[in-house]
Amino acid sequence: MANPDFRRLWTAGFISETGDWIFMIAMPVFVYQLTGSVTATATNFILELLPGLLLSPVAGVLADRWDRRRLMIGVSLLQVLVLLPLLAVDGPGQLYLVNLVTCAQAALTTIFQPAKYALLPSVVAPEDVAAANGLASLNGNLARLLGASCGGFVVGGMGLPGVLVLDAASFLLAVALLARPFGATQTAVVREPVWRAWVAGLKEIRNQRGLRLMVLPVGLIGLAQGLFAVLFVVFVTEQLGGGEGETGLLRGVQAIGGMVGGALIGTLARRTDPGRLLGWALLVFSATTALAWNSAYVTTAIWFQAALFAVLGAPGIGVFAGRMAIVQLHTSDATRGRVLASFQSVFDGFTALGMALAGALAGMLGLPFALDVQAALLGVAGLLALWHFRPGTRTAEPDTGTATDTGAASTARAPERAPSPTP
Template structure:
């Protein structure tokens, strides 16, 4: 039987501390993201340049994640989380040095390094949950984490637009760096219970970095082999990547806010509001689905499929919306579905994959979804620079979700 949300937060102190760290870190992330969009559009005015930014935000994760998974399964996961937070704080501070188009290279360097560190953080956070929660708590814990990501997206995007429009982008960068430092301090207080990984961790102590690195290739292959040999795990691992083939919606929302519904300096407020609508939708989706259907595995699988078609319907509807308010409603509806597939696929993987392989499986998942998001966002930017309207882009991306939803439906819609 599923545990209640408040019940889990009240009784599980360690999960609660991890959750506090997530809140402050992700709030700062979205302050930072809106500021980056505004900064780059002011420096270049190019949709392709914005697509390159999104490429820099996602492609490194695809390259780094498989190796990050080996590290996550070797080192204490709490240590990985803290080191990632500290490194990202340093990278955000580099953005304060950007003053003109001549400094554009520094934006991409800082973003690539920051995202490379995030490639350790996100899989480690997913992999550490089974060491903090019981099996009965996992679906609820993932729903809370997903809802928190969504709430921080909604609040952070709205605040990010407001901060960028009033205090400037540098203030947003400073706030983001501070949030990473606070997150690291909070996560340092989390106590992780021992698991079957303890023996491997003990065996790793006293061995050189080079000796451990020599095993990394074999361990990486072990993780990929496990994913490829288990049909359910394969499709659950790659469902986010299929959804992210439509990841160009991230660029679409920025173009709509700046070019179609400009509000505030450089459209900062309207971009923030559209991203806030996305966050609100992703927060509501899993909570609503769990209330309607429960947490049985059959329902979770089918809800993932339905989520794709909900997203498709939202972006097809967005292509015909004449006002910012209606556009925001369409975006909210679309991301009810996106969050359901995200949260439920994560929870199902946590119940099916052995603990000693979780880091590598989640790193494989993260690599695939960041690769497809990066390519989709970049191609959307190139198409936009050819004069294709945001409305046509929305229609095309809605069609992409119909196709990928059909593929995942054939894989998961069964007993």
């Protein structure tokens, strides 16, 4: 945080994500108020998710094709303009406008995120990349708490105009923070057609051993996440005897652990390399998740479960920070946006697969065993990370000029700068 470029990038991301959460929570509430239809509300939720699945490869190409800072500014300004059609909404007859704006905002958010994470390694020193990712994830949790909490209240107390004003203000503040150039820029800008540029990103993954080794762990993490998303609701309902309130509480308290983990990740990241950070965070995540699932045999008290699920947020930040740092440091600056987007597609695809398999797995094996399988997948991913990225193991191809071991920097090296004081 002593780095002024990172501080501006971090703050801009926090403000922008807060606006995103206000919008994401407020729109389905507004749709239900407008229509009274559960189906219409569910449709609005789905439209928030689809662009992320469909546009990730294109978003990665854009993050490498254009200057990332300017891309983030352009996206933020477009997010303001896209809100304007909502001013014409005065009844259920304009529901299509609400859905179009929701879809457009989600698409723009999908473009913003790869640009932010592709830019991050250029503004911090290589040894600070994991810590920077942890702090970026921390601001995601802060934005989720603030934005999600405000979204429902704003649409209830101030109506749709209040949502528009707050959301637009968040994007304009982000633009103001990004207006001044950073000390570092992209080393190259891709000019190929979109499909060729996307294929070049896939080739980078194929050619870099460190990236190849990350595909399976990322897939397993996504699979576990998909199983969790579905089985968690069943667990709260059947094992704990809870309802909507308890489900929301246990999901929400994870942000508390996430904030603690984000605050501590800088210290941890300075003492270990990203591979070990990822591996041990996954093992702790796996053990804590298994404890939460199986503690229901001892007690179903919500306060006890809330404490366990709050703890879960901390290793989750370590998993995110380690995973992102490994990919960022094993990727050249010129292809980083596409590689990050491709890994996000792997994660999203396996998450969707986990969601699809959750019901069949629980029906075939029973809920308790299915929950333990979910925790075990995290443990296997952790063991793979510790094995693949163990100290002294070469994880980059010698002829690329990138890192030769898990603790070294790749060609995505930040410019030389005077060392900052250690907090």
